[in-house]
Amino acid sequence: MTTAATSTSKMAAEPAGGLRFYGVWLLGILVLIVLPMIFSSGGSLTSFSLIGIAIVFALSYNILLGQTGLLSFGHAVHYGLGGFAACHMMNAVVSHGWPIPLPFIPLFGGLGGLAFAVIIGWVMTKRAGTVFAMISLGIGELVASSSLILRSVFGGESGITTDRTALPKMLGWSFGPQLQVYYLIAFWLVLSAIAMYALTRTPLGRICNAVRDNPERVQFIGYDPHVVRYIAFCFAGFFAGIAGGLAAINFEIANSAYLGAIQSGLVLFSTFIGGTAFFFGPILGAILVTYLQLGLTNLTTAWQLYFGIIFIGIVMYSPGGIAGLLMMHRPLIRAGTLWTVIPSYLVAVVPTVALACGVILAIETVARFSGGDPINLFGIAFIATSPVTWLTAAILVVGGFFVARLAWRRIAEAWDKAATVARDRGYLA
Amino acid sequence: MSGAVSAAIEVRAVEKRFGNVGIIRDLNLSVAKGERHAIIGPNGAGKSTTFNLISGHIAPTSGEVRLNGDLISGLRPFEINRRGLSRSFQVTNVFARMTVWENVRCAVLWATGHRYAFWKNVDSLPEVRERTAQILDDIHLTHRRDVPAGLLTYAEQRELEIGITIASGATVVMLDEPTAGMSHAETDRAVALIRRLTEGKTLVIVEHDMSVVFGLADRISVLVYGHIITSGTPEEIRRDPKVKEAYLGEEAH
Known part of the structure; x- marks a missing residue:
């Protein structure tokens, strides 16, 4: 940063x-x-x-x-x-x-x-x-x-x-x-x-x-x-x-x-x-x-x-903001080790998106419970008062969270390895 | 008062009280121009407070401090600094998120007359660039110029600290325990560095390492409980029974 x-x-x-x-x-x-x-x-x-x-x-x-x-x-x-x-x-x-x-x-x-x-x-x-x-x-x-x-x-x-x-x-x-x-x-x-x-x-x-x-x-x-x-x-x-x-x-x-x-x-x-x-x-x-x-x-x-x-x-996970997140990768690109991290990102995309969808579904359920349009998520309509919606949200949040946590840990490990190499090659202080 | 003007630093009857507690009592100190002067004394004697009083970090309760004959007690630190007195800190006090280069360059800017300028490109000021490069070379940190200061090793940070202190070209340099926490080899390097960089300047140094003090200083003052009990050449200090009793005695045995 x-x-x-x-x-x-x-x-x-x-x-x-x-x-x-x-x-x-x-x-x-x-x-x-x-x-x-x-x-x-x-x-x-x-x-x-x-x-x-x-x-x-x-x-x-x-x-x-x-x-x-x-x-x-x-x-x-x-x-x-x-x-x-x-x-x-x-x-x-x-x-x-x-x-x-x-x-x-x-x-x-x-x-x-x-x-x-x-x-x-x-x-x-x-x-x-x-x-x-x-x-x-x-x-x-x-x-x-x-x-x-x-x-x-x-x-x-x-x-x-x-x-x-x-x-x-x-x-x-x-x-x-x-x-x-x-x-x-x-x-x-x-x-x-x-x-x-x-x-x-x-x-x-x-x-x-x-x-x-x-x-x-x-x-x-x-x-x-x-x-x-x-x-x-x-x-x-x-x-x-x-x-x-x-x-x-x-x-x-x-x-x-x-x-x-x-x-x-x-x-x-x-x-x-x-x-x-x-x-x-x-x-x-x-x-x-x-x-x-x-x-x-x-x-x-x-x-x-x-x-x-x-x-x-x-504030909690990336105090450097979006720019900080992006620029974190620069020493890895210079050291040529970024490619070792990318696969772990790709693995993490699915559970993270699932988690995000679950959170959105849960929030919208609460927001629209007492009336409002159906929730439209990727073209699928969810009714806020229907137990099916609640169940879907719960599964996405809980399941997404546990799988995502594993995936994030993998990112951290891959990141550590790549950063060590970058440090050895003198691109990271 | 030609005697007062020839002194780089003249401290007269300075007291500092925090509430009812007198930290510094009737402090008198005279440092001649070009002299290397060490202040020693047991822990809590008020060495750092003395530094803070002279450099304007805190104001004395009473008494006066003169720099090259001018009264400076009561002035703000930057006003004192602009008159040619620069100090370092016991706890490393650098600009952590800025690079080594930028740290030194910032310390060069006021002295080269650029002050608060917002109409000049800082990268195209040749005298600033040359002086910064020279200082980096002097403190052996040229190869680390693009590293953020916060990521340097401890010894490197101490060297940078010295670099920032001398960068303005101040004629009176005060170093507060420059070798604290260093290994023997690092200490030797730092002493050689200090000796070279303060050539022709007035140096006031607080130091715990007695080999550094006796190897470097022309004169030594001994501070005990906020009062200077004696000043003299290293030889005089070594022989002084008061010093042995108050200070060296504890460490010699």
Whole structure:
């Protein structure tokens, strides 16, 4: 999990690695350009837009959590304030007739998020750890409740609405169609991601990592950890504000839900599930969580429960997140021992899927017992009140668990052997 | 007061109390520029506390500490560090998840003037790269440069600890038990390392291994119950009856 820093410093040193490095970014940009051409339905465009916003938001959160070691429970404050700033700016542009086209609006969202971070951050970042976490929670609640009271700024329950198409056109784009909004979001996503990645490669970015690892020692190499945390906090606020501005453009509204605890929780979820130790971790997390959120809400009323289970599973069994799981395999690939582990994975797939199906069936049975649609699992319909369903769920859970446990143990053994070989060959410290 | 200015470290009448308990009482210590000065004393005498007081980790209750003539007591650790005093820790205190290279590089950044810069690429700063490479070479960890510091062996971590401490180019270096827990061979290596790396600098060292102390130090101060009972050359300390009674006596028999 600690190979991130290593690989990036190597990349800078080796031209071949540099080529691969730029290749990854170019591939990402290409995917963003091509995606809406392959999936052009309105539904997928909306999903892609939301995912893009979520990625910027999660990456901004990881400046705090992964880079600087600050656990915030109120990051949505900057996102929300960015959203409100963008809405007010859009309305001001329209009413004053300023020549500012829509693509520049997210910048004002960023400035909104930054402004609040600059004001509140110095006090907040005085201490890290629990103190910071508690203050962030308090500030989050404070701002969320203020937004309902200060009606002139936040518009109360209904929020502030705006019309993105009323702004001056740019290159003939009105930004009415979702496709144009998607490209606007994709553009800001690329810009923000590059900026945030570059930030990790600066002296400040490196010292952020040092503050995360050992704030005490940082003081004895000349740095004030408070200042480091403060600057990091301001950057995180700025990029969260950009994400909020993009959301305001996408929905043409900003309301109190933007800055609330649920939004703050979601970004923590996404970032942690994706993995905080690698720059691309939050990207994976944001894609997965947003996709699940959109997909699961249509399928089941208990979608938050699944979120919770996934989150707990990651925290307990893979604290490095999805990115950590993936990157664990890198030394094995380099040492050429990955193939010895793959068969044990394949063996484990069947019982693990059976276990998962059993859990899903059990949850849905409880959720739909007092009425609801039949449970549709792989095209098979189960009735929640039928004992057959209960029995199937029980067999899958119990049977799946015992067989899966054996299979997982085999994975661990195969893994140990492969890792030992990799260690001998010098690919694993 | 030309005498005070010529001293690298001047501790005068420093007291430290935690509640009613006086840990350090009337501490006086003078370390000349370029001197290798060892502080010895029985366990619990307050050696590490003395280090913490000088380096700003804790503030003295009363008294004053001067670095090259400037008053530094009451300043924060990073402010003292920026004035040219660097210290290591008794318990290894590195950046565990970062690589050896990154550990040393972070310690180089402030001194090379890059501070909180967020507009420069850290990989394209030649003076930072050269200095980091030089330090890694000095502490013999070049071959381990890409290993996370937390995965180093204990002796390697101690060497890295020294590397981080000297990386800023501080003129006053304080090492807190640099050879603690090392084997004989490792200790010899570490002493040679310290001797070489602190050439021309002022060194203050806390050490339990008497062969290290007497082999390395120009002067020795003996700390007992938070008070320095005597300072002198190794020869003077060896002969001092007070020292024998308070400290060496217990260990010699």
